[in-house]
Amino acid sequence: MNGTLIPNTPFAVDFWQIRKCSHVRLFFLSHLHSDHTSGLSSTWNRSIYCSPITAKLLQWKFQVEETLIHPLEVGESHLLYLDEVGKETMTVTLIDSNHCPGSVMFLFDGYFGTILYTDFRYTPTMFCNSPLSTEKRIDVLYLDNTNCDPESVVPSRQEATEQIKEIINSHPEHNVVIGLYNLGKESLLIELALAFKTWVVVSPRRLQMFQLLRLSDVFTSEVGAGRIHVVDQNEINRFNMIRWNQTCPTIAIVPTSRRMKVTHRDIHVVPYSDHSSFQELQEFVARLKPYSIMPIVKGKACQAYFSQYLSSRDELKSIQIPETVEKCMKKNSKHHDALPHQFFKPRTLDIPRGVVFEPPEKGLHDCNGADYLCTEELSWCYASLKSFDAVVEQYFKKRNKLIVRNTLD
Numbered sequence: 255m256n257g258t259l260i261p262n263t264p265f266a267v268d269f270w271q272i273r274k275c276s277h278v279r280l281f282f283l284s285h286l287h288s289d290h291t292s293g294l295s296s297t298w299n300r301s302i303y304c305s306p307i308t309a310k311l312l313q314w315k316f317q318v319e320e321t322l323i324h325p326l327e328v329g330e331s332h333l334l335y336l337d338e339v340g341k342e343t344m345t346v347t348l349i350d351s352n353h354c355p356g357s358v359m360f361l362f363d364g365y366f367g368t369i370l371y372t373d374f375r376y377t378p379t380m381f382c383n384s385p386l387s388t389e390k391r392i393d394v395l396y397l398d399n400t401n402c403d404p405e406s407v408v409p410s411r412q413e414a415t416e417q418i419k420e421i422i423n424s425h426p427e428h429n430v431v432i433g434l435y436n437l438g439k440e441s442l443l444i445e446l447a448l449a450f451k452t453w454v455v456v457s458p459r460r461l462q463m464f465q466l467l468r469l470s471d472v473f474t475s476e477v478g479a480g481r482i483h484v485v486d487q488n489e490i491n492r493f494n495m496i497r498w499n500q501t502c503p504t505i506a507i508v509p510t511s512r513r514m515k516v517t518h519r520d521i522h523v524v525p526y527s528d529h530s531s532f533q534e535l536q537e538f539v540a541r542l543k544p545y546s547i548m549p550i551v552k553g554k555a556c557q558a559y560f561s562q563y564l565s566s567r568d569e570l571k572s573i574q575i576p577e578t579v580e581k582c583m584k585k586n587s588k589h590h591d592a593l594p595h596q597f598f599k600p601r602t603l604d605i606p607r608g609v610v611f612e613p614p615e616k617g618l619h620d621c622n623g624a625d626y627l628c629t630e631e632l633s634w635c636y637a638s639l640k641s642f643d644a645v646v647e648q649y650f651k652k653r654n655k656l657i658v659r660n661t662l663d
């Protein structure tokens with residue numbers, strides 16, 4: 255997951271490689287997991303839109319300048335300008351995605367149609383009094399397809415929590431080390447703390463983050479104060495297991511639905527997931543009935559599983575980028591005057607529809623999968639380069655400084 259440039263628009267979600275998207279004006283951050291923040295740093299100098307909790311964490315973790323962070327209330331629709339003259343607008347609605355603290359789905363509505371971006375654990379309450387419950391159809395659903403595999407077994411988080419409790423119960427004399435990423439699964443830790451009546455020992459930095467999130471008072475950074483310890487997931491390995499067991503009998507638990515090689519008999523991998531199970535994805539798509547689906551985990555095709563739930567329309571919907579928006583996108587692109595005219599010729603582009611899909615690596619609309627041209631003089635990205643091959647080749651001959659790079663993130 256390295257973010258998504260929304261085709262034919264000046265906005266992007268979780269995409270921070272500025273050299274590849276100089277036409278983008280509006281940057282949205284869905285949540286603060288590291289695979290969604292690649293490229294963000296304290297030197298970031300563009301506006302970022304996110305939930306209020308993510309805004310707090312963003313400033314704490316990356317020290318992004320406060321004036322650049324725009325927290326948007328969850329559950330409300332916000333009007334944002336897409337150009338500099340105040341003519342073209344879109345609305346964005348943030349919906350709690352039940353994934354990790356501060357995480358949201360984005361529902362965009364504008365000249366490009368209606369787009370929903372998800373990274374979520376589905377729960378039916380998402381349709382209660384929510385913008386998703388309206389009759390309005392989604393044109394493009396960016397679907398969190400992390401667990402989109404009919405073979406994968408992903409129980410509910412409550413069931414997975416019970417599995418973890420059983421493992422701990424069957425090792426009454428052991429310390430418990432839990433391997434986690436930087437954010438997420440806090441409710442599991444709180445439940446274990448209360449069930450086993452122990453403090454949960456975390457690093458001082460994680461404790462600081464939990465205090466910022468105002469979580470229950472079950473965490474401490476005092477080593478030895480509790481039976482349950484949280485470490486980074488990559489610290490759960492054979493070497494550490496042997497080392498920990500030299501001091502005290504220790505089991506490790508890794509709550510994840512990802513496949514993992516187990517290198518020690520006391521490492522327990524439990525499919526606790528903050529992403530929707532395959533069945534939940536099916537239910538979600540069946541209720542939403544979008545016109546098309548784009549997977550957010552690239553290279554993991556999933557559309558075929560949902561074709562029976564998609565809406566169809568009589569005519570192909572086309573998107574015409576409004577003049578003022580296009581002007582703004584060009585203006586933001588570096589050195590656009592140096593480019594051949596053809597590259598910026600206004601085009602009518604189609605959005606995916608029905609059961610006809612383009613995989614992201616080949617899609618006309620996914621700049622992640624498109625080719626990029628990088629030079630000292632220019633840096634931009636656009637879709638469907640292949641149709642311009644001849645033009646590009648000629649252009650290269652004239653300007654031997656150019657380097658072509660295929661960038662498939």
Ligand SMILES: [Zn+2]
Nearest residue numbers: 285287353373
């Ligand atoms: Zn995530």
